[in-house]
Amino acid sequence: MADWVDVAKRDEFGDGTVRVVALDDGREVAVFNVGGRFYAIADRCSHEEEALSWGVVEGDEVICPRHGARFSLVTGAALTPPACEPVACFAVRVEGGVVQVDGVSAR
Secondary structure (H helix, E strand, O other): OOOEEEEEEHHHOOOOOEEEEEOOOOOEEEEEEEOOEEEEEEOOOOOOOOOHHHOEEEOOEEEOOOOOOEEEOOOOOEOOOOOOOOOOEEEEEEEOOEEEEEEEEEO
8 A cells, every 4th residue: 555755746846856755654765857757766875874865867877975886766776886785666656746755665
């Protein structure tokens, strides 16, 4: 069962930007707008707990600002060292003009 959390109005969430939303359980999720597509992953690098929302986005990957590990925005997979563990990936939808993230189900 999904528990959708509002992130931002779609028209206020520009291409190339990221928003961070806190879930009820305290986890923070980074939601990225990449070319009008929205992706959501846990906002902490699995290597050293750095905020991935501060990283550079290249295509559908984000680069951790601390040590340069790359993560897939699509799957959460760690793509390069020093990270070797994935980060949680969350479903995103646009409902009634509002970008929402599933605050319960991580994949």
